[in-house]
Amino acid sequence: NGEAIVINQGAFKKTSANLSKISLAEGQAMGSTFRNESGGSVQIGAGTLRIDRGSADQGSYTVGSGATLVFAGGGGCSIGGLTLTGGAVEQEGSTATLTVTGAFVASGTAAIRGSGLLITKAGASLDGTLRFSADAGPPKQWETEGTLSGSGTIDMGSALLLNKAA
Numbered sequence: 001n002g003e004a005i006v007i008n009q010g011a012f013k014k015t016s017a018n019l020s021k022i023s024l025a026e027g028q029a030m031g032s033t034f035r036n037e038s039g040g041s042v043q044i045g046a047g048t049l050r051i052d053r054g055s056a057d058q059g060s061y062t063v064g065s066g067a068t069l070v071f072a073g074g075g076g077c078s079i080g081g082l083t084l085t086g087g088a089v090e091q092e093g094s095t096a097t098l099t100v101t102g103a104f105v106a107s108g109t110a111a112i113r114g115s116g117l118l119i120t121k122a123g124a125s126l127d128g129t130l131r132f133s134a135d136a137g138p139p140k141q142w143e144t145e146g147t148l149s150g151s152g153t154i155d156m157g158s159a160l161l162l163n164k165a166a
Helices: none
Strands: 006-008 011-014 019-022 034-036 041-044 048-052 060-064 068-072 076-079 081-085 088-091 097-100 104-107 109-114 117-120 124-126 129-133 141-144 153-155 160-163
Touching: 006 011, 041 048, 041 068, 060 068, 081 088, 081 109, 088 097
Parallel strands: 006 034, 011 041, 019 048, 041 060, 048 068, 060 081, 068 088, 076 097, 081 104, 088 109, 097 117, 104 124, 109 129, 117 141, 129 153, 141 160
Antiparallel strands: none
């Protein structure tokens, strides 16, 4: 059918400070360009990695200090795990939802930017400062279905935290 797909089952590393972009051709289905499969890892050590039009992954993402991971195009995105070691994740689109089904770990000074909803299914471990900031859209919301642990701090700004842990 002519569509290009990157399937990661190992380590996908971004080390340059330049912007790297993974995007879909017009008319392709969301999440069909890049799949970070179970056992795969995306490691962003520098610069910005932008993934357009959503993603549905089972692998993990690690964003290093000063680096940024952008999920663009609105809609939803589901990933297996997220570790922020001083890096940032941005969601574009006021209806964007980022769901982290596995571990969510933040250390150093990490940031969640954009508007929309962050859902952490397995709770979160915070050992630094996690800052939330919204763009011009509605405030960021964070819904966690697990335990919040660690000695870190959360700067929610105008965001809303909803903990659904039993």
